[in-house]
Amino acid sequence: MSAEVHGTQKFDATKRTQIVFSASAMALVQKLISNYPKGKEKSALIPVLHIAQAEFGGWLSPEVMDYVASVLQIKPVEVFEVASFYTMFHLKPVGKCVLEVCQTSSCWLNGAEDIVHYIEKKLGIKVGETTPDGMFTLKVAECLGSCGTAPMLQCGASYHENLTYTKVDQILEQYASEGRPRYYTDLDYTNTL
């Protein structure tokens, strides 16, 4: 195990004091908390971490997690434990657009590995790396429930399915010009994808 992923992280108390949810995010957080019975506020932790990740730069720093703990009035360690368990939370800085290519059976059968190689060549990075301009991070993911429309990749909240090399070109261009993916908080009903 590399010390990269493991071991303790630096925590900066002065940074922590600057972290506050925007008013709209805070309203959403309060709404989420009200979904649960009194005394069970911790149940909102996972949705709240999604909001925090979208609000504070696409990843969860120790300072952000500490802040989330204070909002939900739980111990910071409880937040760390949960955040590190789930794959959708990034505990290290990532590129603006994280491309997650599914590589499990059905996607592999339909050429997912070739799609990964294509993106690697095109962006000049390997799986797990970020482009020097900080725009793209390439990752592989396990089954994303899109087996019938394989191969596929996910970026932010968007699914890109039935990928071809041409489609990949278009997607990369689109993100490069828009500068960011759709975050979860961007979505409403009329704008689901």
Added chain:
Amino acid sequence: MATTLLLKHIAVPGIKSLDVYRNMGGYASVEKALRTLTPNQVTEEVKKSGLRGRGGAGFPTGMKWGFLAKPEGVPRYLVCNADESEPGTFKDRYLMEHIPHALIEGMITSSYALGARKSYIYIRGEYFYVSRILQHAIDEAYAAGWLGENILGSGFSHDCYVQVGAGAYICGEETALLESLEGKRGNPRIKPPFPAVAGLWGCPTVVNNVETIAAVCPIITMGGEAYSKIGIGKSTGTKLISASGHINKPGVYEIELGLPVEEFIFSDAYCGGIRNGRKLKAVVAGGSSVPILPAELILKTAQGEPRLMSYESLAEGGFQTGTMLGSGGFIVMDDQTSIVKNLLTFARFYHHESCGQCSPCREGTGWMEKLISKFLSGTAHESDVDLLWDIQSKIEGKTICPLGEAAAWPVAAAIRHFKSEFLELARNKSYVEINHYKRLQPVS
């Protein structure tokens, strides 16, 4: 014409919205249940229907509801398992995305039967956009009085919430799901106690799959008796099958249980045969965790009977020559597929998704992945097949939750039916990765 219940109106424009859904006969089960049936009668209808859990285990739903403890003064919960992460399965997503109200209607009718004041839909985080569709459907249902206080003047009140996960297959296991819903790590609980006694926040809870809950609507509308006549034997009703892999028409199909497997694969009404004119090699019939079967055994049982899409027929012959219906994730592989490489994708998946609580799964899944990789990198010996077999047997059944079995079964089945492929790789060190992408481009 084959019977369809859940996807009957899938082609109707605007079926996503409450108005159209209602016009097509939606929410009839809520009306019927709340106006004419007692909660126990609803449960009885579900029992009569013979409905079995569509999440994978196939446990009779009515019986599960019957086990729910009902102590005075303690709330009860219905939780919908929309975590759908089993490789090869994408039916729940399809249903929720296109007909969200089918699930909401089922949640209300089922909650009425169980006496649940609140229910939660736990949906995997990657399906976030689907959660927004569901939330919108819930908002519509509140506005129209299908949710909230005193529904249809019956005195029954109900609230339904959606919660998103954040990427963990294990949260499909029902007790891990409850932990996650409580805002914790998705570590499965040690059972007993079962959720029916102590589930969400320690209260009696029923966890059901999306499709199971949606199936409650037609059952109540048409009556349990009539539903039980659909299908074959103890496999009653219809089932959503997610078809993927090397077939001409991948997608979600609603089949009447009892459909011959051969018809499902080759008929144009379903998968439409193998792509690019190739031959069928093997099928994983019920999601990654069920045993893979070679073509001859998936089309016909060891006795030579045609194999049917039903719980019993697929299981015919036990694990020696049979498999399971599971969650209905139907992955088809053509004759150029490497079974060992496919197995590696499964093994990598289970290694990645193990929660790490108990030692056989935590240590064993990674070990299996590394061993299987050896066959593909040309460093394996013939004896590694036996070692792999031994490791999977030491995981199976020794773990806290069934993820251990789910990880062990595909390995065991691949060795059972395709041992020669492992040995060939060990002897000749001959694995060559083929470019599936190029291979599958339509020939012009």
Added chain:
Amino acid sequence: MKVTIDGISLDVPQGTTILQAARMIGPEVAPPTMCYYSKLKTSGGYCRTCIVKVTKGSNQNPNPIPKPVASCRTEVLDGMEVQNVTSSEVLEARKGVVEFLLINHPLDCPVCDQAGECHLQDLGYGHGAASSRYEFKRREYEMIDIGPHIKLHMNRCILCYRCVKTAEQITNGRVHGVMHRGDAAEISTYIEQALENDFSGNVIDVCPVGALTDKTYRFKQRVWFTKPMDAHRNCKTCSGQVRLWLKGEQVVRVTRAKMPGMKWSPLFAIHADLIIKKHRIGLLKVPLKFNGIRLYHKTITST
């Protein structure tokens, strides 16, 4: 309630686990344990070394349980019949579990402070196979300090959760826990933080392996060269039950004493078995005739 384990029957009160019943019968039939710690609530069930076969569920439902169960977390039902050492299937399965626990273990016993009082070492000798079939690189973590007195050596950890549960149930400011998942799961404080709490030292005592070690004692002595002696120190906060580890006349290590028959008494809440930091550090290097220490036994036999 009547339960039969390996052919030996006894009556136990309701709520007794199979493991507890087996321990009542005796060490011959008691399954080995790693993650179970009797004084903690909801401990056990993780390591799977204590698995047994239930051949008859109960009088009411005589069917066997198809899969082996963790005896530490399974309660006895009336008429239950259990096989432990009499089942070759159980012994084989246990061998598998031990192998799994050891594949990523560094096997650095010669330089490990826990050597001599390590449950994993005992388990490996008693129930494991002679050699490992694992040929891949073992997991490696860097050693970290969690606070001035505790060293965490994650390579050796078997994720028994005992230290986490101890901190959760005994102290009210748990700062360490299990991070990440699968075989990347690890005990950590996540951000640089010290386990700084009067009772935090007790996580060392509950660690069944050498993952959490006492920094004041690390590498000073081998356990078998020291002589344990139980003593009592008057204390308002904790039980004051300490075990002094002596090298000659000098105290080289202080741990909590395991007094036979001592209960997790409600009087001390759950503190009865624990000692506070003051003693752990304060008693070091003091001469034996120290005020406020009452020696229980001249010497006791080492465990």
